[in-house]
Amino acid sequence: MNVKETIARLLKPAEGQASFNRRKLLATFSPIIGLIALFILASSLSDSFLTTTNLTNVLRQVSVLGFASLGMTIVILTGNIDLSIIGNVSMSTTLVAVLLQQEWPVGPMIVVVMLAGSLVGLINGMILSYFQIESFVVTMGMQVVCFGMSLFIAGGRTVIVDNLAPFMLDLASVRVGMVPVMFLILLGFYLVFFIFTKKTRMGRYIYALGGNEEVCYISGVNVTLVRITAYVLSGMMAAVAGIFTFSRSLCGDPAAGQALGMYVVAAVVIGGTKMSGGRGSVLFSIIGILIIGIINNTLNLVGFQYYAQQIIQGVIIILAVVLSSKRRR
Amino acid sequence: MKVPLLQVNHITKQFPGVLALDDVSLDLHEGEVLCIAGENGAGKTTLIKILSGVHMLDGGEIILDGQKLHIKTPFSALELGFSVVYQEHKLINNLSVAENVFFGRFPMKAKAFVDYRKLNDDTKALLDRLGMDIKPTQLVSTLSSSQSQMVEIAKALSVGARIMILDEPSAAITDSELTRLFAIIKSLKAQGQSFIYISHRLNELSEIGDRVAVLKDGKLVGIKDIKDITIDRIVSMMVGRDLGKVFRPKDRPVGSEVLRVENLTNDTVRDCSFYIRAGEIVGFSGLIGSGRSELAESIFGYRRKKAGTIHINGQPVPIRSPRNAIDRKMGFVTEDRKTTGVILNKSVGENITFAILDKLTRFGFVDVRQEKQLIDKYIDQLKIKTPSDRQETQFLSGGNQQKVILAKWLLTQSSLLICDEPTKGIDVGTKQEFYNILDDLARQGIAIMLISSELPEVIGLSNRIYVMKEGTIIKELQQGEMTEETVAEYSMKEAGH
Numbered sequence: 001m002n003v004k005e006t007i008a009r010l011l012k013p014a015e016g017q018a019s020f021n022r023r024k025l026l027a028t029f030s031p032i033i034g035l036i037a038l039f040i041l042a043s044s045l046s047d048s049f050l051t052t053t054n055l056t057n058v059l060r061q062v063s064v065l066g067f068a069s070l071g072m073t074i075v076i077l078t079g080n081i082d083l084s085i086i087g088n089v090s091m092s093t094t095l096v097a098v099l100l101q102q103e104w105p106v107g108p109m110i111v112v113v114m115l116a117g118s119l120v121g122l123i124n125g126m127i128l129s130y131f132q133i134e135s136f137v138v139t140m141g142m143q144v145v146c147f148g149m150s151l152f153i154a155g156g157r158t159v160i161v162d163n164l165a166p167f168m169l170d171l172a173s174v175r176v177g178m179v180p181v182m183f184l185i186l187l188g189f190y191l192v193f194f195i196f197t198k199k200t201r202m203g204r205y206i207y208a209l210g211g212n213e214e215v216c217y218i219s220g221v222n223v224t225l226v227r228i229t230a231y232v233l234s235g236m237m238a239a240v241a242g243i244f245t246f247s248r249s250l251c252g253d254p255a256a257g258q259a260l261g262m263y264v265v266a267a268v269v270i271g272g273t274k275m276s277g278g279r280g281s282v283l284f285s286i287i288g289i290l291i292i293g294i295i296n297n298t299l300n301l302v303g304f305q306y307y308a309q310q311i312i313q314g315v316i317i318i319l320a321v322v323l324s325s326k327r328r329r
Numbered sequence: 330m331k332v333p334l335l336q337v338n339h340i341t342k343q344f345p346g347v348l349a350l351d352d353v354s355l356d357l358h359e360g361e362v363l364c365i366a367g368e369n370g371a372g373k374t375t376l377i378k379i380l381s382g383v384h385m386l387d388g389g390e391i392i393l394d395g396q397k398l399h400i401k402t403p404f405s406a407l408e409l410g411f412s413v414v415y416q417e418h419k420l421i422n423n424l425s426v427a428e429n430v431f432f433g434r435f436p437m438k439a440k441a442f443v444d445y446r447k448l449n450d451d452t453k454a455l456l457d458r459l460g461m462d463i464k465p466t467q468l469v470s471t472l473s474s475s476q477s478q479m480v481e482i483a484k485a486l487s488v489g490a491r492i493m494i495l496d497e498p499s500a501a502i503t504d505s506e507l508t509r510l511f512a513i514i515k516s517l518k519a520q521g522q523s524f525i526y527i528s529h530r531l532n533e534l535s536e537i538g539d540r541v542a543v544l545k546d547g548k549l550v551g552i553k554d555i556k557d558i559t560i561d562r563i564v565s566m567m568v569g570r571d572l573g574k575v576f577r578p579k580d581r582p583v584g585s586e587v588l589r590v591e592n593l594t595n596d597t598v599r600d601c602s603f604y605i606r607a608g609e610i611v612g613f614s615g616l617i618g619s620g621r622s623e624l625a626e627s628i629f630g631y632r633r634k635k636a637g638t639i640h641i642n643g644q645p646v647p648i649r650s651p652r653n654a655i656d657r658k659m660g661f662v663t664e665d666r667k668t669t670g671v672i673l674n675k676s677v678g679e680n681i682t683f684a685i686l687d688k689l690t691r692f693g694f695v696d697v698r699q700e701k702q703l704i705d706k707y708i709d710q711l712k713i714k715t716p717s718d719r720q721e722t723q724f725l726s727g728g729n730q731q732k733v734i735l736a737k738w739l740l741t742q743s744s745l746l747i748c749d750e751p752t753k754g755i756d757v758g759t760k761q762e763f764y765n766i767l768d769d770l771a772r773q774g775i776a777i778m779l780i781s782s783e784l785p786e787v788i789g790l791s792n793r794i795y796v797m798k799e800g801t802i803i804k805e806l807q808q809g810e811m812t813e814e815t816v817a818e819y820s821m822k823e824a825g826h
Contacts, residue, residue: 201690204679211672218631218669219684219737220655278674 079277087146092242097252121235210277660738
């Protein structure tokens, strides 16, 4: 904190405009600085951190979180939240497993799973728009529904699939150099969503909805359509996360999404996107997932007990959020 | 001469970009009513907020009873003896009168239970002192606005206020209720209570005040004994120039009818009918709560209609949402900039083009180059003061934010512009600019519905004025009949007269 204040003082601005731009710059870059610091810390704490195997592994681990966080970012930008993502990931994973077990070809399977995920988002968006209620409560309920659905789809136990298509077998393991292909796909999605949110009209409306819904409505924006779009995209990304969850474990675990837990929200907020909406960027969330990934990885390497890991992770998340709110004041 | 109860010496208050109070000194004696007059933005509100602990002063001192005060919080202001009765009441609606009067200071039994008998008896005693015939157990939500005001006064008395500050007490009550309020002020005054009285209605001042302090642009213009000064003199002190020059002559060419509203009824207004022609500015006057904003909201599709029809250019049109209204070439500059006007954390440019993005979009992507041209054009045309079009709108002054909203509705090529209190909280210079802009727009053939609580403004700009009271239009005033007196008279007329 002190370092940050000193930097702020050194950059001491004269006018409101300059002060604002520098503050904004600082807000954008402090997660990146945090990530670099964390990277250096992790390398010094464990010798095995800076190995190709480990780093590749970290990238693979954060990918699933990355797909889920991408959808979450879009929804958070509109000033809402989507807790159903976690359940949706479980549901999608089991759906992938069951469809593959019934020997569906990979292409149609992916389409159906993504449609199912999007449908969850559509229902969320419609309920929220029609009844005008808190997204927290509605999507929490939807999360439970999705967990129930995954148990139903999986028949109450983990689905084992025989005779997997080579595509599914390789999806998680293929690499380009040391970078797993699934991480490259993730970056591709982030790039597309970045352009979508920054350059298209719908993207503008998504930010604007988080900025002030009343102004959107008075200015003739179809607020319902914008909200539903955000939730459908979120649901679709949860399905993508589900497909990659399956590719990593190669089985349909109905509890798979629970491992993501609140990391999905934490990654977005640590990245610097504001929970109140209208401020932030999908690109920030890449930083967020990398920070979370490195923390988890380091705690493992250093050999903390599971309970200690949990406590430390929790504290770090709270700390990151506290810092991120301070720097915007 | 007695030592004053309160001395305010050389206080200043700086807000970003505005010196809200500039070396202002006042004094107030025991049992005196000191009136404060000034235009919006003159610094009256800032002064009250300093005395009531909402804002800290930047320079100067406040002395009460010879003691220098440090008012740090609203709570400490209350303890020191400053009570404010605000224009919009700050009572808790779902609690009883007695609970409100003694809120936070309930008499207790055994340190754990509220002593309701004592609470209600004490409240009854206070209400009797004010000559109020309401039950201490009545819910505040069932009170009229004048009764709520009395409850606030009772509350101030119960705290032992040394100085009672009344902020626009006459804004939302009828003439006869005002007479009763004056009687109460006079009787409390005889008991030694001191008041600071703020009102836009200058003729009230001579009736109730002892002295008047006039503020303009944060500076004290002067303090005069009421009996030595005329209302005209107060006005010229407030404005600093002749009122006549503020407004241009109304020789605008008037065209055909743009808007006709017939028997519009919603949850607040009923049976409102009126029309506006191209090139006309039509004023809507009335007290706060008379239904002017609600009427405008229904015309724009922002508030549900129960009955009535809206005609645009002679055609009846269904308007169910702002989208429909915008498609019919309407624009709506709402009363509350921050909640319904601009998106504060978005840039000036994005706010300006926000309502026409659909026309700037190619294959889903915003045409940034074309957008930038339009933004620059309007920043230039309306003289919006901003370091760049990428500045977040929250960093602009109120007047410039208002121009951003206006630019948004000009870009949609509105032929009907609804302006709800367009100059609220804007400094005098920018106000003048707005008056000229509205006049220019009308001259270009735009029909303007102007809702304003500032009588000189409505009278100075409008071709005609509709006066509203309790949800209905009770009078249409033509050019020759528009004076502050007639407008005020109709807005407050008792039902049945």
